[in-house]
Amino acid sequence: MDIIWNVSICVTALVVVVISRWLYRWSNPKCNGKLPPGSMGFPIIGETLDFFKSYGFNETSPFITKRMSRYGTIFRTNVFGSNTVVVTDPDVMVEVFRQENTAFIFSLPGAFGKVLGKDEAIINHGKTHKHFKQITLNFFGPDGLKKKLLGNIDRGTCEGLRSKASVGSFDIKEAAGNLIIKHLIPKLISTLGAEAAENLKNIFMAFNLDWYQSFFSLSSWKALYRSCMASRDAMKVIKSVLLSRKESGEKHDDILNTIIEDVVLDDKYVIFQTYAIPIAAKDTTSVVMSMAVKYITNNPKVLLELKREHNAILQNRVDKKSEVSWEEYKNDMTFTNMVINESLRLVNLAPVMFRKTLRDVEIQGYTIPKGWMVFVATSLRHYDPTVYENPYEFNPWRWEGKQLVNFSKSFMVFGGGMRLCPGAEFARLQIAMFLHHLVINYDFSMAHDSEATRTPLVSFPNGIHMNISPIN
């Protein structure tokens, strides 16, 4: 009896020692220097639940601001199962972007990456990243848009709005998503027939980030399931086209073909990169567009100025029936671009950018160990009252006389450095075209006060509907 008793005590003591050591290791990870201050949260889940807590639209992430006031501008945590350092100092943020591929690389935190179906093999780095970036910029940079997309976007948006107006009311985010995917698919794969293109569009439309809203609701899990299925189906379509092209050797002027031209790449990588473009484009541009319409509807002075700008474009045209030209978009839509910048700033879409350290990195006297995630909290900058007076106010005039560039230390909505969004100009053009046709042709109002939340991505729990009717 005594022996059993003694063995039980020893085993219990051993278990306690092992668990205590594990808990200690969890809270005090190994580091060849001084770790930034912070807390790793609960074992396994870390501080993930806190990171995901929803907060008001006109707020900066309380997860970040609370820890900043406790620990300062750089702190450690564990989110999505990854040891992480959050950087909030603008100079450090720019430095992280500057050292892309030398000290930091783009990466997704463990659990999050698995949901999106990304593994390290298909995230592009180095030469493959450069190759893919060049291709996306060729298609969606100013030159590509001007030569190959402007007309389609103009006509497609005009027709899309006309068909929505015939119904009288619609969800702006959904309509915008539809437009964006419709314009992108022929650029990705130019050989799909009308039915196959419509089918692929529907698959992409089924992918959304609504599952982000809550861990605890059944609808989130259903949305996650639908998104996973949509990802699988979209990649299946892309794969079948890729394989048939490889077999036949046919060549086409589209992204799928251009990615494999002159380089040997893993099929899995090519398929993922092609699939990733609409995913990156849809739920970003459509949210900003929806909020831009909402801001305009709530600000009659802004609407008036927009109408003035767009009606002047029509009046100044020699051929009244002509479509929007690149010169009109670039030279005569200054106020529209100020509205777009202000909407981008306020929507503040990406709360953080994800990076991983390639080696131990020294920052402000602290060491971020190799392999740790780094969250670059660019969103803080856009609500910083020292940079933007009354930061929560929608005021397009604050951009008056300023250069409307896609990156500066105060404006990082499209990221920065080598990973700067290659779709920025496409997004701006699509929003500008939507506003152009909307303000010159329609009367519109919000159907109800559509609430926007951050979890931490922006979502509209009840949709974002507008009423619309042609101007008499």
Ligand code: HEM
């Ligand atoms: C308002 C709309 C958009 C916003 C706010 C936005 C934002 C961003 C941000 C912040 C990044 C950088 C991510 C990082 O550094 O970790 C990014 C990258 C990217 N975006 Fe966008 N984006 C938008 C629209 C688009 C569109 C329309 C497309 C495609 C046509 C697109 C394609 C991409 C791609 C392919 C990347 C990866 C770039 C790389 O890895 O070098 N985005 N976007």
